[in-house]
Amino acid sequence: MNMKAPRGTVDLLPTNTKKWQYVENHIKGVCERFRYDEVRTPLFEHTEVFQRSVGDSTDIVQKEMYTFEDRGGRSLTLRPEGTASVVRAFVENKLFGNPSQPVKLYYFAQMFRYERPQKGRMRQLNQFGVEVLGSANPAIDAEVIDLAMTCYKELGLRSLKLVINSLGDQESRENHRKALVEHFSPHKDELCSDCQTRLTQNPLRILDCKKDRDHPSMKTAPSILDYLNNESKKYFEQVKEYLDLMKIPYEVDKNLVRGLDYYNHTAFEIMSEAEGFGAITTLAGGGRYNGLVEELGGPDIPGIGFGMGLERLIMALEAEKKEIEIDDExxxxxxxxxxxxxxxxxxxxxxxxxxxxxxxxxxxxxxxxxxxxxxxxxxxxxxxxxxxxxxxxxxxxxxxxxxxxxxxxxxxxxxxxxxxxxxxxx
Missing domain, CATH: 3.40.50.800 (Anticodon-binding domain)
Known part of the structure; x- marks a missing residue:
């Protein structure tokens, strides 16, 4: 009989939960100032919600989901990420009909992924996320990034790096896809089995591979930035201009693609550069997903959002030796x-x-x-x-x-x- 917590899960005892509550309350305060409202979705969804939104070719769908069949024979999946559930709720509850647009939402939720547990990456993880639905204005992209950076900075983090990229619109992505297939095909047998499959299903995901990242072909792979059409270039330039106006420093990384199929245009990650933080430096990541609402049965409405790992946030605070003042009197x-x-x-x-x-x-x-x-x-x-x-x-x-x-x-x-x-x- 195994009476211990399952592998990849941890107990948060009172001393730690007070720190978490402090962090969560601080983030809620930031969301209130930005005028974002909280949404809460079910812990599990019909499996097709994630298959259709996240993408069949992604590691999450192929390897990491906790999927089970209920007594009625329905396939259900424990939530592996937050965006699909929020968009499903947006569509089902017809929030696109609200007079106040765009709809700006945030959530605190537990996610479940069957991964190899390691420091800061568990099988049951806690995430804060933001989703904005209803605006294709690049200013909202900059606002979403600003909200994430504000949460970190006001908690005291200083060793941060913001990395951004553009994945372009559908036309730009299709042209880039063809170039990637042509580039990687001669090296197919040298790539890992996952990337060999990705070459036909979703070649953009090859650029995000952890096994093949040091392969010589990665260094010479075609950049999406070279395939952006004029509209996509203009959009990306506007996002960067707004970040400049807010004096938010950033770096452009042409290989930043994110791990989910639904992203287009703006993609970004926030990383910790604190000494001793660890090899996996990403704190938060997100981007724009203009076709996802329609994919889940709603109207053609644009969206953008991000997910922030709370375990990794606590780790970053500890790495920068930021004491969380807990009033336990x-x-x-x-x-x-x-x-x-x-x-x-x-x-x-x-x-x-x-x-x-x-x-x-x-x-x-x-x-x-x-x-x-x-x-x-x-x-x-x-x-x-x-x-x-x-x-x-x-x-x-x-x-x-x-x-x-x-x-x-x-x-x-x-x-x-x-x-x-x-x-x-x-």
Missing amino acids: LDCYFVAVGDEAEKQAVRLVHELREGGVQVDRDYLDRKMKAQFKAADRLKARFVIVLGEDELTKEIVNVKDMTTGEQLEIPITQLINKMNEKLQGGK
């Missing part, structure tokens, strides 16, 4: 001594919480000294003591654990007085 710890005080503690703790006060208490029947030690471990700002004498006087003793000051407070005034003390009053 406790407002009040309630110490009860005696049977009657124990009963009253149940009521008073409940009322304090109802009144907006953060409070904890002992549930192990410990002595008073041990309860004070527990208050210290929990970094309590105040300790409220209720014993037989206090019950007789209908008061509680409150000790300020920072100054050592003690005062008596009538039980009937406890909630108001504690709120005053916690807000800096006397």
